[in-house]
Amino acid sequence: MWKRAPSRNSFENLCKSIWSTYTCSSVPFSIFQKRSFHNNRLILETWKENGVETGKVIDRNTQPSFRFDKLLVANRGEIACRVFRTAKKLGLKTVAIYSDADRNSLHVDWADEAIRIGPPPSTESYLNMDNIIRAAKQVGAQVIHPGYGFLSENSIFAEKCRQNGILFVGPPVEAIKKMGSKAAARSIMQAAGVPVVPGYHGDDQSDKRLLEEAKRIGFPVMIKPSMGGGGKGMKIVHSESEFLSLLEASRAEASSSFGDTHILLEKYLAVSRHVEVQIVADKHGNCVHLYERDCSVQRRHQKIIEEAPAPGISSSLRSLLGETAVAAAKAVGYENAGTVEFILDATRLESYNEQLSSKQDWKTNPPFYFMEMNTRLQVEHPVTEMITGQDLVEWQLRVTNEEYLPILHQQQIPLSGHAMEVRIYAENPFDQFLPQAGTIHKLIYPPTIQSFSSNPSVPIRIDSGMKEGDMVGVFYDPMIAKLIVSGQSREEVRQRLVDALFHTRVFGIPTNIEFVQRILRLEEFAMTGIDTGFLERNMEDLTMPLPGWVVRHCAVCASVAQFLFDSYVQYSRQSADPWCLPALSLFRLHLEQRYSMDLIPDKFSTAAEKDKEIHVQLTRLESSEASELLFLAKLKEHQALVRILERQVILDERDDVAVKAGTKASADYMIKMKLEWKLPQDTETDMRSQPDVGTSFREWIDVYQVGSEVVVYREGLSSLNKSMTTGYKELTDSSAIVARFKRSKSMLAFERGDSLETSSPLSHGAVQSPMPGRVAKVLATVGQQVNKGDPILVLEAMKMTHQILSPIAGCVKEIHFGPNDLVSGEAMLFEIQPDVEEQTTNLENKA
Known part of the structure; x- marks a missing residue:
């Protein structure tokens, strides 16, 4: 540090001296004629005190090296990998922690060392402070990076680190508390x-006081856990009638995610x-x-x-x-x-x-x-x-x-x-x-x-x-x-x-x-x-479904691709390319006269509901060309000629929809098809806005087979005409999955689930789980009378809670799971015996 009378020449000479001493750069010094500058190595700080030029020079090479050489990340997944990358760049050794569920995870592979801290539930592993501190001391880690989520904003954990002589990568304990x-x-x-x-953040956390404050603030209000973040536990309440149920749900999520149930209210x-x-x-x-x-x-x-x-x-x-x-x-x-x-x-x-x-x-x-x-x-x-x-x-x-x-x-x-x-x-x-x-x-x-x-x-x-x-x-x-x-x-x-x-x-x-x-x-x-x-x-x-004719195009492409996959796997394993001439010759020798499959878009597809079941049949036809295979593809009332050539598939729909596809196969069983087609005169209107009849289009279709799964992607749709309906383009010009199929033996089988409101009923009163998860709370008892829409139990998955509702009015006949039980997707959760009036309504509807 120095102090001297302000002299531009002397100051510049000093800076030049420092610059030449600490660098061998050929960069002109004039670039650095500021009252402060820095680079990765040198920091020059100057200021004026009572008219006197004052400054200090900080050379990073002369500063202490890291006081620690081994870092433990008290987290998992992406953020752990992110911290490891920088730590290794800085020459630090890295330590991962993992639960039994993460034993083979990527963050474990990336770390120099890894140590188990408990079973899968986060309360027993990634939120277990004592186990994490014990792990750090066991491997000799002097510093802990908490990542985000879990214990990253927990002042008690930061204090435990300090008490055990471990540096915490974050703010001081008091700042975390505040x-x-x-x-x-x-x-x-x-x-x-x-x-x-405007809101309420007081200590009185009784239901009565919180409801009073919510009414004072005025609906809608936001319920927010005082601790934590990531949107977990946050609920928007639009009316007084739903306040208490959403308050309970917010507390439950806050307890699960942060171990704290303190709530604050804010005007939404x-x-x-x-x-x-x-x-x-x-x-x-x-x-x-x-x-x-x-x-x-x-x-x-x-x-x-x-x-x-x-x-x-x-x-x-x-x-x-x-x-x-x-x-x-x-x-x-x-x-x-x-x-x-x-x-x-x-x-x-x-x-x-x-x-x-x-x-x-x-x-x-x-x-x-x-x-x-x-x-x-x-x-x-x-x-x-x-x-x-x-x-x-x-x-x-x-x-x-x-x-x-x-x-x-x-x-x-x-x-x-x-x-x-x-x-x-x-x-x-x-x-x-x-x-x-x-x-x-x-x-x-x-x-x-x-x-x-x-x-x-x-x-x-x-x-x-x-x-x-x-x-x-x-x-x-x-x-x-x-x-x-x-x-x-x-x-x-x-x-x-x-x-x-x-x-x-x-x-x-x-x-x-x-x-x-x-x-x-x-x-x-x-x-x-x-x-x-x-x-x-x-x-x-x-969330609007794509039109049925788009799904039909994808179904034809999926069927052709699946045929090639099956033929290649069955007859051409000696060839690395299913499009080569020897492979096509084998197709001709062993080909069945008909090749059919059922395609039903599963619950992850955006296909239109009316196309939830599509039967595609490929029938072998005689061809005058020895170098091609000719098929007739039929699906519902639509049909198209399919010609398979070497490295090319041509689809010619008989209702004036022309589709041409240049294709190739890659090593990961992907077939790419380029399609050009026109919308026929009799195409049904199943969209809000639709292109003019006769409009020509070009799009690219990617068909993947991964294991038993066949997935169709649409890679961008463009109009070959100058005019195109804007709304139509906005909807269909979406590079996206449009059909996903699952294959069983020689057919494609699908799984379709109902919405959470209907709760996947096996029968009229039997309810399936819409997802894998844990039963957080059972809200009804066997023999209890319930109305349609009443909550029966609360399911927790990925730190979010979901109320499972009764699909009908009636009496609770069976509840198959209790609190903290783990359930698989589509497991039967409970059964409701319908009321007589409900049964009568059902019979009338069937009649």
Whole structure:
């Protein structure tokens, strides 16, 4: 450190001397003639005190090396892999913990060491503080990174780490207590003059008091667990009549996820934007923000699409958000990475931008309200890394090592381009988003990707803790991966993300990939018309089934592909290519005269209901060409000629629909077909909007066979005519799965499930489980009279609770499971004996 009279020449000479001493760079010094600069090695800090130039130089090479050399991640899956990548880059040894359910998981493979901490339930493993501390001491880990979720915001766990001489990668215990509790955080923000949403966060947690406060605030209200995050336990209550039941459900989820049932209430703003600011603070009093993220596209308060920077936010509002977030962090002596979440009134965003640009007093008409602070790294942190080029996990570890922030001045934090992240979940968007359990048989990601990279020059990034062969179970969050895409503009990123999602394919278990693609293609999303009610407004369009004639095209393609697969496997194993001439010759020699199969789109398909059963028959015809096979394909009243040539399939529909397909097979049993066709005159109208009759189209069909599963993808539909109905294009131009089949022997068999409301009845009063899970609570008893729609039991799966309702009015005849019992998908849960009136109604309906 130095102090001297301000002299421009002497100051510049000193800087030049420092620069030449510590670097061998040929970069002109004029670039660094700022009062502060830094690079990866050198930090030069200067300031004025009473007119005297003061400064200090920090050389990272002379700072202490890491005080620790072995890091344990007290988490699982994707976030554990993410932390391991940076830790290994910094030369640290890594330790994974695992439950019995995760013994063969990817995060266990990635770590240098792994240690078991308990059985599958999170309360006995990833939430078991003593077991985790014991594991860290056993392997000699000096530092624990908690990831996100589980114990990441638990002040008791952070204190246990401190008591056992283990460094905790996160804020001080007191800061976690203050900001980890949503109620305490609201009080702190109010004292600091930050606007907060009207609500109740008192200690009186009785049902009576909470109901009184809800009525005072005014419905709709939001019920939120005071501890934790991730949307778990959050419930929107629209009326007094449903308050107590949703309160109980919120407490149950909070207890399961966070071990705490304290609840707070907030006024629910129906048209709002969820905008959060990433901050990082070191142990030397420095704190900066790395700009904001928009997380408004949510379902059940779980974020689906996140992007940075937030669209439609002016630079002045962006600065105000950042400054407020930094002030909030400093108010509690915060250290390490954290996120300050705000809610913005979307209906007044334009006026907010104008108000701030005119420098009016924003506190008289606040543009945003404080919601909460997450004292941890967020799931969506990669979008911030992509627009800043910074590795936030490295920042966390350096702060834990008592180093200065890698970048000390706010104006030096880069902001370049745009980034979006989507979360790929094992769930069924077309059956009430029920979480799904099962094995991932095959996993395909887009080409030219990089895992867990914060380098913005790599535009596509995958963060995942799953691999082929892994089981998505019932004990943990059903997220399979995060797909992150960056680019120069939001529109470029949106289009790139749609394409990347098409090339991301998961076999063996349903996902939300098609649903997310549809979101990205909506005009409202493209025009940045997003808010927290965006999905609810568009849900009907987002889950609309595809038209029957599209499904029929896919059925023909699936049948042809399946025929080739079967023939190849049966007769041509000696050839690596089912399209070669020897293989076709064998087809001719051994081919049955007829090849038929039944195709029934299962419950994960978006096929139209009237096509829930399709019978396809291929009949061998005589051909004048020796080099081709000729078939007649029949499905319902439709038929088409199918010609199979070497490396080519030609479909010629007899009702003037011309389909031509150039195809090829790949080693993973994928056949790709390019189709050109016209819509016939008599095509039924099974869509809201439809193209003009005679319009020509081109699309690409990918047919995969993975094990017993046959999946048909449509890779983009484009019109060959200049005019096309907009609504039709929006619906059908969706690179997505349109048919998924399961094969049994020589036929394709399917499984179709009913919705949660009907609860998959085996008979009129017998109810099946809609998913694998655990019985959290039984709400009825045998012999009890119930009405249609009454809750009978509560099922818990992937940390979410689902009430299973009675499909009819009657008497509870049998309940086959009790609390804490594990149930498989489609297991019979209970039986209801219908009332006489109900039975009479059923007989009349049958008659």
